[in-house]
């Protein structure tokens with residue numbers, strides 16, 4: 001029987017700077033195995049495309065589905081250049097298990113390599129594969145730093161961001177080195193028997209998917225919204241590594257990194273912040289790649305408060321990842337890290353509808369929520385404000401807001417979303433958390449950040 005190694009792509013849809021993929025390549029080369037690249041759309045309820053939250057909305061908006069589709073297309077083409085064919089699985093987790101079990105019977109399935117994701121659902125996916133007695137090597141790679149280079153155990157990291165940052169800055173740990181792709185056509189799996197493994201969706205899921213594809217076509221027609229701050233329907237903002245690297249190059253060829261700190265709290269446009277997040281979230285771009293480009297920029301054009309601040313914000317991204325390593329499932333309890341029992345409000349469908357459909361009557365909040373649902377992107381400033389409004393003005397449950405963001409955000413990232421939502425709700429690591437979370441006065445915020453009303457006019461006028 002042929003020896004086989006599977007590389008399971010997750011939130012790392014790239015071939016360059018992918019240490020987990022390189023580990024699979026090294027293993028294949030060393031053992032004489034062939035390598036099969038795989039992506040799974042599977043989830044507990046069926047396929048992620050059709051999954052609903054407990055509050056009755058789709059877990060994946062059309063924006064996210066479209067961006068993912070684009071990212072996978074790009075990955076597929078990159079893999080083809082090395083002679084590999086990406087296999088995509090859809091359906092329930094049981095279908096995924098059936099596929100892997102059948103694979104293990106046909107080949108000598110040595111091991112499955114993948115990116116390690118320290119969130120409960122993602123960990124459960126790996127456990128489900130291990131339950132089939134298949135070896136899974138999950139490699140940590142999504143942060144700027146390699147936590148094994150720290151001289152402290154991640155379980156002992158400081159809870160508060162500032163203390164954590166001081167620790168990192170003081171020790172001047174190195175950013176993980178960018179690695180080049182180790183794929184080689186010599187271990188690409190070429191085997192006609194693979195076709196017999198194509199996994200079919202249940203009839204019902206297939207019908208739902210077809211219906212969604214029609215909706216997507218309609219939505220795509222509607223979402224060519226020129227107001228978008230991340231117009232992912234334009235070539236410059238498409239999903240996948242190629243657009244990501246073109247954007248990275250453009251951004252650092254400009255002087256924008258020197259004004260980042262002054263502009264990052266703005267609300268509208270493609271240039272006020274880096275716009276790296278959707279590519280970082282899908283893994284089309286890695287954090288070390290962003291940092292390598294930042295260091296090159298600094299070497300050529302000098303350091304500034306603003307270039308420092310790009311690193312500072314990326315450190316927040318790292319921080320929420322390490323917090324997951326430290327606290328794991330505790331970040332997913334209704335009370336988060338709070339030691340006190342928490343009585344969360346019951347779901348109020350009317351309030352939820354008002355919030356998500358821009359009918360609160362608070363013009364800045366309505367404008368922001370319209371931008372989010374129309375484009376899948378929202379500035380950091382407005383993310384904070386709409387969450388604050390849901391929690392403090394509408395008295396909502398923070399988990400509903402986190403789920404709505406998960407559904408809508410093109411850059412949805414399990415760590416950053418959960419971490420930021422908990423933080424704002426006061427159940428995370430905010431030192432002011434015990435005062436009930438962060439409250440933003442929408443009128444004051446509108447005056448401060450949209451003094452001339454142009455943002456509200458843009459999003460509320462049609």
Ligand SMILES: Cc1cc2nc3c(=O)[nH]c(=O)nc-3n(C[C@H](O)[C@H](O)[C@H](O)COP(=O)(O)OP(=O)(O)OC[C@H]3O[C@@H](n4cnc5c(N)ncnc54)[C@H](O)[C@@H]3O)c2cc1C
Pocket residue numbers: 264273274275276277278280281310313314316317318320378379380381383384387405409411412413414416417418420421424
């Ligand atoms: C309630 C809430 C939910 C959020 N959910 C997500 C999410 O699902 N995915 C996501 O990538 N970001 C999330 N963020 C963080 C932040 O809003 C976005 O990363 C940022 O707006 C993306 O635009 P940008 O790439 O231009 O950011 P920039 O301002 O250019 O920042 C550069 C990079 O730093 C990182 N970053 C910046 N701010 C944060 C932050 N507060 N937390 C973690 N990382 C940060 C991102 O990777 C970002 O791409 C959330 C923030 C809030 C308040």
